Amino acid sequence: MPQAFLALVGGKVKQIWSIAVSVGAADAGKIPALGADGRLDATVMPAGIGANTKVVPASEALGAGKFVNFFDDTGTVKVRLADNSNNRPAHGFVLVAAASAASATVYPLDVANTALSGLTPGAEHWLGTAGGVTETPLDASLPANANKVNQLLGVATSATELRTDDYGYQVL
Template identity: 65%
Template sequence: MAAQGFLALVGGKYRQILATVSSTGVAMAGKILALGDDGRIDPSVMPVGIGANTQIVTASEALAAGNYVNFYANAGALNVRKADNSNGRRADGFVLAAVANAAQATVYPLDSVNTALTGLTPGADYWLGTAGGVIAAALDETLAANQGSNKISQFLGTAKSATELITTDSDPVLL
């Protein structure tokens, strides 16, 4: 949807001026602001320090919307990959949009709401699963197969709806 416009007298003639949806910086000073196609203000027009609490980090593998991710050092640079309870990769955050390998991922912190999931049961608790996913039951620490295997049990949060998980920043337990 195109941004709404208004008429302004410019050089003695009426001219239609369109509102801006996103900003490229100081060159956009004085422009009228419009909401984007999603009905929200684009983060690019917000002052530094105001907006979503996110980190932009290079993904070292393809990520799907809703995946929980793990921060790690890759050749001296911070990267993200899928968090996974089977190999000790704790969840440090999540992505709301799919990201290609080597692309920039917008990572949302735990203690916020992951709105890109499916099949959740409202009110149910969820833990970190494999390949960036979630499971409805914690790993059983009493099973010999889970002990000393570098598996982790990490509580992620409680489902608000079938697609939303209210996350909490819980430390993982190494089994």
Template identity: 55%
Template structure:
């Protein structure tokens, strides 16, 4: 829903519609409005302020809530499912599913991934396979060749407050 206000422009009263998404310098001086979710769009925020995200092309299909690794494909930044079985550490996660070869947004660790299910509130979680989570650390004696990465603590059955820890290669 467009939000507007009345202003005097050249001696006349005009309705001015507030800006939700900035067009850059062309939006200079505009009054800002919240989006349909009641939040400011990142495009109206100054550089360095806003969500800590990376937009990258997915090299495989990635489901909502899955943890992802960022990697270089011949010099092009891409994202793929993080996985403890093949040494792909989690850099972040996606909130919305991303199709293979499509561009998507990865959210950095140290935030809340609220797109999970089946978690035990208060439980600790580690990186599993195919971007998923497991509720126990890997065993250094039996999981040789895998990567153990702590991801965070469950706040609810669907949320993990993530932490950024260096993975341990077993």
């Protein structure tokens, strides 16, 4: 909830309210307030400051925490579940579920995916199937793994957080 303070304006004491969301230049000089989530809204941040995300259409339903793959759909970039079994490396992940054809907010690798569960803290995790993760890398010596994607995603810092990094990937 916005806070109010008293200020001397034109020789008179006036109550001034803080704002949680900015509409741009019309709000110049106003004092920002934290939103309901206890954070500053992205609209009060300077250009270039804020979450490094990309909003793109989802070509299929995406669950929260799933790793995703960008692809070209007849000239339009879309996002789908990353999958080590069908040559879809992870380019990022979603923290909030998105329905098929809805806009998905994709976070890049190199930040924490905090929408997971069942991770082993301190363990490395690789790309699994259907946007999931596994603690077991693919074995390049097994013929069954030919043409599959072996991609290290990061290290779990808790049962629900994976600190990702862009290590690259290998097609076996």
